[in-house]
Amino acid sequence: MNMDPVSILEQEQFAQLAKVRRFATGLLILMAVIYIIAKRYEVAYPWISLVRAFAEAAMVGALADWFAVTALFKHPLGLPIPHTAIIRKNKDRIGASIANFLEHNFMTRDVISDELRDVNFAAAMTVWLEHPDNSRHLARHLAGAIPALLRMVEDEDIGQFIQQRATAALKEVQFAPLLGELLAILRAGGQHQRVFDHVIELAADALDHNRPYIRQKIHDASPRWLPRSIDEKFFERLLEELNNILDEMRDEDSEWRGRFEIATLDLIDKLKTSPEYEENLARMVRQTLEQKEFRAYLIQLWHDIKERLMRDAGEEDSKAVLRLEQALTAFARALEQNQAVTEKLNRWIRTFATETIVQRRGEIAELVKRVINKWDADTISRKVEVHVGKDLQYIRINGTVVGGLVGLFLHLAAMVLG
Structure with missing residues (x-):
């Protein structure tokens, strides 16, 4: 069975997210185990207090960041704590913000013109059409549409x-x-x-x-x-x-x-x-x-x-297909040899694409907004978590390490001052 490329990508991202999440959670558990052991032997071995201080602060940092990351997508431990499950509760506002951001920051005339300025559409089309299989395939599609068009006309x-x-x-x-x-x-x-x-x-x-x-x-x-x-x-x-x-x-x-x-x-x-x-x-x-x-x-x-x-x-050796294929190939070769026409075609395509997108950017933004509004809270929460959750899990890992280092530094400072 063929799968949707988007679904395959999301599955890969979810697998990566789960892997990093397990690592961050495992690091938290490791710090808890180290803290218990260090606490147990701290009296006998005073220097272990440094390890205990690091593990204790690391647990605090890890738990704080776990709460912050989890609160974005759901209620931590299922408890309806205020200002948690932020994405679920604000999905419509998030959709409107994303649509507005796209409309006014990505789909502007200056941005699109800059992005398309160096794109050589004519050269890409020429290379594609000069390949016999491509020109023949396109010619067959064009010729295949002829009977349907003719039947529509009395x-x-x-x-x-x-x-x-x-x-x-x-x-x-x-x-x-x-x-x-x-x-x-x-x-x-x-x-x-x-x-x-x-x-x-x-x-x-x-x-x-x-x-x-x-x-x-x-x-x-x-x-x-x-x-x-x-x-x-x-x-x-x-x-x-x-x-x-x-x-x-x-x-x-x-x-x-x-x-x-x-x-x-x-x-x-x-x-x-x-x-x-x-x-x-x-x-x-x-x-x-x-x-x-x-x-x-x-x-x-x-x-x-x-x-x-x-x-x-309908014939296998259709003259229409042959002539269309020859015309497409000749067009590609003529286009390749005429730099002035190539530049004009590129300029026309860039202008057309830019004006089309700019004139319809409001409709595109509204489409983004409508799609997000149609998603339920679980869907949008899952999609956002799949796409950015991996990086957020690294925040938990960093919080664990940084928290431990801060705790170790404070413990050392207390020992020096004490």
Whole structure:
């Protein structure tokens, strides 16, 4: 059976307490035995008076400290002597004092900030995540939570949520200027010319792959009396001219490219400045979002994604687990190599931890107070005695020795003065 670590610790502390208590009690009994023997032979051997004086004073010191230590936790010998069993009688006040002490001396912003200042949370997290077993274990836990989260969400609710959120968010977006800025960025990088080249190649491929179809369409449109050879010559001439135009368009200095450049600049300018363009684009987006077919598409898309995620999460070689593990490892390595991000993360964690504890220190202190108030008198007395009783038993031992030495000193003084 697994035992609570706290219970195991308390058992060990109680064993140590019992051991020291037996020693202190045994020392008291030893002093009593020495006192009786010394008292018996003191007349025959006068020097034994020194031993008797030491043992007598040691017993007094031991008994006084035994009474003081016992009075903290219980009534000595079961007698209801005033101002004894102090902890039992004042457990609520003690709980309130401990809670107040913790709140105002341990959970302050200065104390917590000082304690966390040198803690490198990011480094500890990096070292932990870089270990394959740890990153894999965390990835499996994260992926394992996916099915449960997905089952909580209804497909219809997702579709409605996406539509509502998208509609609300897109109402605030100015599409034309945004598209204009995007085109301007693409133009600045020469991407629009690559698009132009791609369109030319698509047209050339279309001509090449559809030669039979074009030939047949020309033949179907020609008069019946026109010879087939003339149709063929017209077809060949048409394709030749179209290919020549495409070759001309491929030239970097062609007039076609110049016109395309001017048209691109004109479109960018109108997208950025024309209210008409903005109104037309916004209307197209709204109409798309309002269509039932679009909502049905969103629901079906979500359903497909959900099914794939749930099916993948249950597989032994889950791609989600693999990707999460790779992402966690990559994150740890990137964090290790970027000192600036590490410092920012540490600073954020320290600030978050400090503010969280400080803002809730009253609740934490109240929790300590409530827990102690719920304990009965025997429980709190036992817990306090287990944790500090060992040291208190050493007070009894010290009291025995110091008391004996004081008694011996006083006896010697009396002999000198007498």
